[in-house]
Amino acid sequence: MIRVSIPSYHKVVEDNNDSYTVFTTEVCIIATGKIISVQKRYSEFELLHKQLKKQMKTPEFPPKKVMKFSYKVLEQRRLALQTYLQGVVLTDKIPKVLLHFLNVEQYIYGSQDSLDQIDSSNRTTHQPLIAFAPEAYLQDSNRNASWDIVSAGVLAALYNNVEDLVVR
The missing domain is CATH 3.30.1520.10 (Phox-like domain)
Structure with missing residues (x-):
């Protein structure tokens, strides 16, 4: 609490x-x-x-x-x-x-x-969550195929397998 x-x-x-x-x-x-x-x-x-x-x-x-x-x-x-x-x-x-x-x-x-x-027995057992809009992960068509290292790091931290999320 x-x-x-x-x-x-x-x-x-x-x-x-x-x-x-x-x-x-x-x-x-x-x-x-x-x-x-x-x-x-x-x-x-x-x-x-x-x-x-x-x-x-x-x-x-x-x-x-x-x-x-x-x-x-x-x-x-x-x-x-x-x-x-x-x-x-x-x-x-x-x-x-x-x-x-x-x-x-x-x-x-x-x-x-x-x-x-x-x-306080019904206390939360997790940390607050940061949420992102789904559009945040769409690649810009003007960008080349290489990922921005920051985006790749964030995705790797949030999801187990980043490769499943990449739209090619």
Whole structure:
């Protein structure tokens, strides 16, 4: 139903020179193709984890380390948080608290706010398809018999035997 990734993070500096790191979380709603981006701090992920533990068996949550925040540490944390979220999303029932955390409730529920969880057992098991008009494969009579290498590659990728498709 949804795909989640954390492609980046950045440091936020407040007026009083305090700083913290936010992780940019991108959510793709598969049914519509809409992508929502939210920024969350590690402490917000921690709070989400505590709420999710009450409702379900959760994947391992990345521990809070008392280290100097280098790029390597932050990158490891980003990857660990991404893995955690992807593990939660793969469950049969996506908890409403997760959808609220990701700010996607309104895109999923619409007017059915009374539901506690979404049944994702009827999730699609394939990637979106690219379709071409049938005319795209007709050869131009002005062209010679040799195939354009790009057209041949696309046809080879889409069909098992390209030779069956060639009109001579």
